[in-house]
Amino acid sequence: MGFIHLEQVTKMFNGSSRPAVENLNLEIEKGEIVTLLGPSGCGKTTTLRMIAGFEQPTEGIIRIDNRIVQDSRISLPPEKRGVGMVFQDYALFPHLNIEKNVMFGLNKWSSRKKKQRAIEVLDLVGLADYGKRYPHELSGGQQQRVALARALAPYPDVVLMDEPFSNLDAGLREKMRYDVTSILRKANTTAVIVTHDQKDAFAVSDRIVVMNEGVIQQVSTPKDLYRCPKNCFVAQFVGKTNLLDGTLCQDLKHVNTHIGRVCLPERMEKHLDHVKVSIRPEGCRLAEEGRYFGTVERVIYSGEYQEVSVRLPSQSETDVPMVIYVPIEQDIQVGQTVAFDISPELVALVE
Numbered sequence: 001m002g003f004i005h006l007e008q009v010t011k012m013f014n015g016s017s018r019p020a021v022e023n024l025n026l027e028i029e030k031g032e033i034v035t036l037l038g039p040s041g042c043g044k045t046t047t048l049r050m051i052a053g054f055e056q057p058t059e060g061i062i063r064i065d066n067r068i069v070q071d072s073r074i075s076l077p078p079e080k081r082g083v084g085m086v087f088q089d090y091a092l093f094p095h096l097n098i099e100k101n102v103m104f105g106l107n108k109w110s111s112r113k114k115k116q117r118a119i120e121v122l123d124l125v126g127l128a129d130y131g132k133r134y135p136h137e138l139s140g141g142q143q144q145r146v147a148l149a150r151a152l153a154p155y156p157d158v159v160l161m162d163e164p165f166s167n168l169d170a171g172l173r174e175k176m177r178y179d180v181t182s183i184l185r186k187a188n189t190t191a192v193i194v195t196h197d198q199k200d201a202f203a204v205s206d207r208i209v210v211m212n213e214g215v216i217q218q219v220s221t222p223k224d225l226y227r228c229p230k231n232c233f234v235a236q237f238v239g240k241t242n243l244l245d246g247t248l249c250q251d252l253k254h255v256n257t258h259i260g261r262v263c264l265p266e267r268m269e270k271h272l273d274h275v276k277v278s279i280r281p282e283g284c285r286l287a288e289e290g291r292y293f294g295t296v297e298r299v300i301y302s303g304e305y306q307e308v309s310v311r312l313p314s315q316s317e318t319d320v321p322m323v324i325y326v327p328i329e330q331d332i333q334v335g336q337t338v339a340f341d342i343s344p345e346l347v348a349l350v351e
């Protein structure tokens, strides 16, 4: 059994017509960093708060380190669960200096031990010299690291973080993704991180749990999630994709779609009549002798690549044009005819 274990967890808030979280089953291993990823309102914070003990599920069992912390009879309070929580707004006490903020959760310890531990964790998060400052005297990223130090101070088994990067600008965000994961790894802590940002999730996670409307859609490593999305929701939420209807060919390796035959990464095991394929824009590469061709309708520069919409002759006016990514050094004009190939590795059958 995993270190954190959620079994059939459902949360129905009073007065709501449908559950915020529904029949959630999840196992998280010791030392793993897992993110809950999904759109606003999909139940991420509610799930995190149920693990922490700030919210009671309507049904289900939660175990941490083989101990039931929540079921229909038992409901351990947050301080007895061995979890440290980092709130979205960091929730630092403005009237306490950084050292005192960090020592706050250690009230039963002797003052000498408290002080020693505060120095240790502030050192771990790279803020050894900031103990006497007040929260308003720190930058956003530094405040975030203080919040993490405070959560880590009582040696929790689990750290839970709600949208830890959302208050940071793009540059700092990237640095903090790196810093937070290396701090968590150094402390050898199991962590559950909530985010609605795919880049955050990809950068920090061992595994990603994609949620929608209170229900888990897929649990995978970042790479598998991108290459083999299970359903249309995951394919569209995690990165961009082209979704096409089709029929599986007799060879079980190709799909006939309105843009032509598309090759799958591997042979399917059984025949299916109607299928949907997800084709990642990165999987489409311009090639003079490419198998597919069409007219460029739109070019968007993203800085890293050009997002090019191509309408194929077989596509009607109501069909969504194919989106392909083209390296920025290639000159592409609207109205131009382009030919491309599709790499099967970035094609997936989805539900």
Ligand SMILES: Nc1ncnc2c1ncn2[C@@H]1O[C@H](COP(=O)(O)OP(=O)(O)OP(=O)(O)O)[C@@H](O)[C@H]1O
Binding pocket: 013, 014, 016, 020, 038, 039, 040, 041, 042, 043, 044, 045, 046, 047, 196
């Ligand atoms: N205390 C509450 N009472 C009633 N409904 C609630 C309560 N807290 C959350 N909800 C509802 O439960 C659903 C899930 O909310 P939750 O906060 O878990 O979403 P989230 O995935 O964290 O979204 P976001 O990305 O916007 O933070 C929403 O529909 C929300 O309105």
Ligand SMILES: [Mg+2]
Binding pocket: 044, 045, 046
């Ligand atoms: Mg939330």
